[in-house]
Amino acid sequence: MQNIEFTLNGSQIEVSIDPRESLLHMLRNRLGVFGPKEGCGKGECGACTVLVEHNAVNACIFPAGKVDGLEVVTIEGLQQGEHLHPIQQAFIDTGAVQCGFCTPGMILSAKDLLDHHHKPSRQEIRRAISGNICRCTGYSKIIDAIEYASKDVSKS
Amino acid sequence: MKKQAYQVIGKSLPRSDAYDKVTGKARYTVDVEVPGMLHAKVLRSPYPHAKVVRIDVDRAKSLPGVAGIVTWENTPRVLFNATSTHTQSPPPFEAVKDQYIFDNKVRYVGDEVAAVAATSPEIAEEAIRLIKVDYKILPAVMTVEEAEETSAPRIHEDKNNSNMIGSPIENNMGDIQEGFKCSAHTVECTYTFPVQKQCQLEPQAALAMKAEDGRMMVYSTTQAPHPTRKILSDIFSLPMNQIRVANPPYVGGAFGVRIGFSAKAEPIAVALALLTEKPVKIVYSRDEDFIASETRHAGTIRVKLGFSDDGIIQAADVESRMNGGAYASWSVDVNGAINSRALTIYRIPHLHFHGYSVYTNTTLAGAARGFGAPAPTYAMEMTVDKAARTLNMDPIAFRLKNIIQVGDAWSAPFPCRSTGLKECMERGKKRIGWDDFSKKSYDSNHPRYLRGVGMAVGNHISSAFPFQTDYTGANVYVLPDGSVQVETALVEMGTGVKTTLGQIAAEVLGVPMESVWVKIGDTDSSYDIGGQASRSLYAGGSAVKKAAEAVREQILAYVALKQDCTVDNLDLRDGWIWVHNEKAMPFSEMTQDADYHNVQFSRLEKHKTDNALSWHAHFARIKIDTWTGKIFVEKLVAAHDMGKAINPQIVEGVIEGGVSMGIGYALSEEITYDHHGKQIQDSYHKYMLPTSMDYGEIEPIIVEAHEPSGPFGARGIGENSVAAVAPAIMCAVRNLLGIDVTELPLTPERLLKQIALNK
Numbered sequence A: 001m002q003n004i005e006f007t008l009n010g011s012q013i014e015v016s017i018d019p020r021e022s023l024l025h026m027l028r029n030r031l032g033v034f035g036p037k038e039g040c041g042k043g044e045c046g047a048c049t050v051l052v053e054h055n056a057v058n059a060c061i062f063p064a065g066k067v068d069g070l071e072v073v074t075i076e077g078l079q080q081g082e083h084l085h086p087i088q089q090a091f092i093d094t095g096a097v098q099c100g101f102c103t104p105g106m107i108l109s110a111k112d113l114l115d116h117h118h119k120p121s122r123q124e125i126r127r128a129i130s131g132n133i134c135r136c137t138g139y140s141k142i143i144d145a146i147e148y149a150s151k152d153v154s155k156s
Numbered sequence B: 001m002k003k004q005a006y007q008v009i010g011k012s013l014p015r016s017d018a019y020d021k022v023t024g025k026a027r028y029t030v031d032v033e034v035p036g037m038l039h040a041k042v043l044r045s046p047y048p049h050a051k052v053v054r055i056d057v058d059r060a061k062s063l064p065g066v067a068g069i070v071t072w073e074n075t076p077r078v079l080f081n082a083t084s085t086h087t088q089s090p091p092p093f094e095a096v097k098d099q100y101i102f103d104n105k106v107r108y109v110g111d112e113v114a115a116v117a118a119t120s121p122e123i124a125e126e127a128i129r130l131i132k133v134d135y136k137i138l139p140a141v142m143t144v145e146e147a148e149e150t151s152a153p154r155i156h157e158d159k160n161n162s163n164m165i166g167s168p169i170e171n172n173m174g175d176i177q178e179g180f181k182c183s184a185h186t187v188e189c190t191y192t193f194p195v196q197k198q199c200q201l202e203p204q205a206a207l208a209m210k211a212e213d214g215r216m217m218v219y220s221t222t223q224a225p226h227p228t229r230k231i232l233s234d235i236f237s238l239p240m241n242q243i244r245v246a247n248p249p250y251v252g253g254a255f256g257v258r259i260g261f262s263a264k265a266e267p268i269a270v271a272l273a274l275l276t277e278k279p280v281k282i283v284y285s286r287d288e289d290f291i292a293s294e295t296r297h298a299g300t301i302r303v304k305l306g307f308s309d310d311g312i313i314q315a316a317d318v319e320s321r322m323n324g325g326a327y328a329s330w331s332v333d334v335n336g337a338i339n340s341r342a343l344t345i346y347r348i349p350h351l352h353f354h355g356y357s358v359y360t361n362t363t364l365a366g367a368a369r370g371f372g373a374p375a376p377t378y379a380m381e382m383t384v385d386k387a388a389r390t391l392n393m394d395p396i397a398f399r400l401k402n403i404i405q406v407g408d409a410w411s412a413p414f415p416c417r418s419t420g421l422k423e424c425m426e427r428g429k430k431r432i433g434w435d436d437f438s439k440k441s442y443d444s445n446h447p448r449y450l451r452g453v454g455m456a457v458g459n460h461i462s463s464a465f466p467f468q469t470d471y472t473g474a475n476v477y478v479l480p481d482g483s484v485q486v487e488t489a490l491v492e493m494g495t496g497v498k499t500t501l502g503q504i505a506a507e508v509l510g511v512p513m514e515s516v517w518v519k520i521g522d523t524d525s526s527y528d529i530g531g532q533a534s535r536s537l538y539a540g541g542s543a544v545k546k547a548a549e550a551v552r553e554q555i556l557a558y559v560a561l562k563q564d565c566t567v568d569n570l571d572l573r574d575g576w577i578w579v580h581n582e583k584a585m586p587f588s589e590m591t592q593d594a595d596y597h598n599v600q601f602s603r604l605e606k607h608k609t610d611n612a613l614s615w616h617a618h619f620a621r622i623k624i625d626t627w628t629g630k631i632f633v634e635k636l637v638a639a640h641d642m643g644k645a646i647n648p649q650i651v652e653g654v655i656e657g658g659v660s661m662g663i664g665y666a667l668s669e670e671i672t673y674d675h676h677g678k679q680i681q682d683s684y685h686k687y688m689l690p691t692s693m694d695y696g697e698i699e700p701i702i703v704e705a706h707e708p709s710g711p712f713g714a715r716g717i718g719e720n721s722v723a724a725v726a727p728a729i730m731c732a733v734r735n736l737l738g739i740d741v742t743e744l745p746l747t748p749e750r751l752l753k754q755i756a757l758n759k
Helices: A023-030 A086-093 A103-116 A122-128 A140-155 B018-023 B121-130 B144-148 B176-181 B225-236 B265-276 B286-292 B333-343 B374-390 B395-402 B421-432 B497-509 B536-563 B587-596 B648-667 B725-737 B748-758
Strands: A002-008 A011-017 A049-052 A055-058 A071-073 B038-044 B050-056 B066-070 B112-118 B132-137 B169-173 B185-193 B205-210 B216-220 B243-246 B280-283 B298-307 B313-325 B350-359 B441-443 B446-460 B473-478 B484-487 B516-519 B570-573 B576-579 B582-586 B602-606 B614-625 B630-641 B697-703
Touching: A011 A023, A023 A049, A049 A103, A055 A103, A086 A103, A086 A140, A086 B018, A103 A122, A103 A140, A103 B018, A122 A140, A140 B648, B038 B121, B038 B265, B038 B286, B050 B112, B066 B121, B066 B265, B112 B121, B112 B265, B144 B313, B144 B350, B169 B333, B176 B298, B176 B313, B176 B350, B185 B374, B205 B265, B216 B225, B216 B265, B225 B243, B225 B265, B265 B280, B298 B333, B298 B374, B313 B333, B313 B374, B333 B350, B333 B374, B333 B446, B374 B395, B374 B446, B374 B725, B395 B421, B395 B446, B421 B446, B421 B614, B421 B630, B421 B697, B446 B725, B473 B497, B473 B536, B484 B497, B484 B536, B497 B516, B497 B536, B536 B570, B536 B576, B536 B587, B536 B602, B576 B587, B582 B587, B614 B725, B630 B648, B630 B725, B630 B748, B648 B697, B648 B725, B725 B748
Parallel strands: A002 A071, B038 B280, B216 B243, B313 B350, B484 B516, B630 B697
Antiparallel strands: A002 A011, A049 A055, A049 A071, B038 B112, B050 B132, B066 B112, B169 B350, B185 B298, B205 B216, B205 B280, B298 B313, B441 B446, B446 B614, B473 B484, B473 B602, B570 B576, B576 B582, B614 B630
């Protein structure tokens, strides 16, 4: 076992991990953070997407030990009190949510995009979520949501 | 008729589950944890067909942390069918029950041999590796042709003298010989279809435990809680009321893969929970989900169509042969659906259908979104397109001459009371720019690219009636504070039913949407056959509407008495009681008053069991790269008539998702087998599931032809948009290249081969 310290959704965390375990395993099984989902366990579907130092990563294939000293944000960390992040609100308003299993990962991939690129084209949005699989929506309303949110995010 | 002004339905209100889902608070079966729970893993067969001679579990058992091991030797020898259909089929339909939790024979690569419960998934996994199994390998059959040979090995020796699953489906109307005799033209073709996987994001999962009330509690990813409970009750000889099956409350997609058991997650979890007397959770890995849970049926369909000089269809002869895989699941019923999807779109005076499925040593085929629809819709629509070409007629004009109208005779066991198919075709045609694109066009700057359009139509059911029992109980009651509780066992697997059922109750009771809470996915609500057959809104909505209307009557009678007026002078709207068109008191004040007088407003209702077809026309604009063989769908216009759209935004979303699955079916998705009988595509990447980069824009169009049998005129929409996508795309391919695509998916390799053959 190995002790690591990192920032999770703004709080300082200290946790003892198995050096072989994934970030997703640590979040779900040790810390009870269930927002990130496991859809494949192989980095193919993006349901486990979280932000490490503001960059979207597949937590299921990201070694837990690597977040030592870094900042991790999961879907649970996006909301400011009662206020949803504009991307979360956009997903609700445009009807981008169906079964919801891909939603946390989609939103965090979108956040990575909009944090780095204020006015992405639809093609750039498609590229940014191309590692996130959704079987319910056909992606249409997810792309709408991110485009809609980009207007809100760039205003703020 | 006076157009009614609705307050809540027909509006794109935000989904009531959206907040939970965008904040990460939504709970799924994979997220459920209880103290002291064990984790289960399954040992699966590496062979497609073998006798299990001996299982040695001694080493696995002695591994620290292992709490229990189940095999065929210590689990009930009760045959079942893991789906709702052969649990809910009324006579004369004959149930085909051919599965045990574990058997002493394995019938496909991935078939269950044993399962271990341990204190961690890792220990369970290690224990699985320590189980030693002696197999006697048997010859395997992978295709329909192999399985039909007289010398073929029998996959279920006890069933009958062949590998046929149940009995064939036969349908006759008119006189087929006569029909072809009076046809000036005939066209005929056979089409071949691949195995498609549902690919729902949440893997199969269940958690079973003895609950505090003494019952067996099963959290599950099922899309049919009540049928699942019924199958568990049969296997474990427990009364149905001693088992509770519930989603916790969400299901991460389903698409037909768990209409009944989630593969075998539920019975394995229950068997281990009974053995170890501890809670047991099982979550399939993605590759297990791929190889060991149901798929769409692969197979072939032959269509022969006869028509007159002026383009009137006279006769259709359709034959289907489906690969059912190792266990029956939905394999009998699928041919009923194929018959219905192929032969209810057009007026066909003389028709004949014959269809059956056979056992093979492949993953069992079951239900998949658009049950039975994509293959026959493809075969029929490609043939109809060909017929129109034979006559040099515009394919839309040909179809308009032949589509079913209200009151027409057809072979479905319920009448056609409404259809907006004509409007779907007209509006879709305009939106895609049919007249501009219907001629072959080269991109003048890039002669390697071809651009063009194609179209196809289809329909789908709104319930499972009369093929299964089909009913939903809905309980609606008003609480003393004026809030409304709606209870059904329908499942929120993404289709929006938690929202739309709430909209229906809110509309009827004249309360704001926020006042209504909808309980879902739990056998502790009244009986229901689950989220399947595009029925949740049509059947469940009808039940909720009927119950809410009864509650409304109770309220009006109570208020009339209080206000000393007749109910005609009363209304419920916007959360208020209106007397003589004036606001008299808030709804909540009235309910509090009723409570003080020992009055409760409540009703449990069941809908009037019925069925109706929803209609659609799809138009594809594609770009073919003739160098690489790659087809890109630039635009897919999907015009759908689902009767009243209770929530248009949800309807659009559902259409778009189905279209995406249809594009995958047409161009990339397929599971094939290696020469050891092992599935080659067992992960998302190998399987080529469409991503956000793989096609252009999907444009849904909503057409609302009022359906008399549906709630507020609504019909089903859930599964409608998968089937017509492939024929729309391939009609465009035929326009551009003159190729009749007879095998799906049309991968770049297959297209290049076709182009080379055609040269």
